[in-house]
Amino acid sequence: MIIITQLQWTEAELRKLGNRELTFDREAEMMPEIADRFEDISDASTYHVQGTIKADGVGWLATVRATGEVTAHSTRSLAPVRVAQDFTFKELWIPQEQWGSEPVERLMDTHQALTIPMAHDMIDIYGAVSDHIVLELPAQILTDDEKQKGVMPAGEDWHVISEEEYAAQKKADAKPNPELAKLKDLLTKQEDEEKQDDDSDKK
Known part of the structure; x- marks a missing residue:
């Protein structure tokens, strides 16, 4: 050796x-x-x-x-x-x-x-x-x-989140919001009614 x-x-x-x-x-x-x-x-x-x-x-x-x-x-x-x-x-x-x-x-x-x-x-x-x-x-x-x-590091108007937090946030964003869906339906109905009124006025 x-x-x-x-x-x-x-x-x-x-x-x-x-x-x-x-x-x-x-x-x-x-x-x-x-x-x-x-x-x-x-x-x-x-x-x-x-x-x-x-x-x-x-x-x-x-x-x-x-x-x-x-x-x-x-x-x-x-x-x-x-x-x-x-x-x-x-x-x-x-x-x-x-x-x-x-x-x-x-x-x-x-x-x-x-x-x-x-x-x-x-x-x-x-x-x-x-x-x-x-x-x-x-x-x-x-x-x-x-x-x-x-x-986590942070600054003015920004902050860093963990991978786990990001995944949870992304999952939450993907879930349908019932209140948002109701509001969307209401707006659609209002648009349809306004369109019908416009058509009636033209006649």
Whole structure:
């Protein structure tokens, strides 16, 4: 077993390992690189990144776990929210010259892993972690107050409602209003009577 502290390896370095498994365990600073790539994230802690890389057929299979925190924006008010993360992913890295070949296609069919061509003949776990930090963000991000009180942003002559409130409002609007129906009938009758009177006057 070989333990190292970096998060990028060239194809030449990996080939020297043969069938030996490479193990890594590192504290990685994710700023400012992640903020430069993803405008929805304004800050990030140091991430603990650990895992293994092992030769697998014509490529290398990386299994990675990352833990840390990022500051993203509330999907309701855009207020900053600290989001804790702990995720694991697998990626199968394939040399560029092998990409699209029949052996690669067979290898892709047998792995439950994202398959990636090796840009610049390199495995970049650091870049992969920054990608997954964004992919792992929840679809809905709320502050503690927004979670507890259901607080919605509002301004002059406008306010935001939840999806549940919108659905209920839409359902209520679709229901027939008996009083409105009576008024409509009354107006129709009045229009008919006025039309009859006009016809009589013309005669």
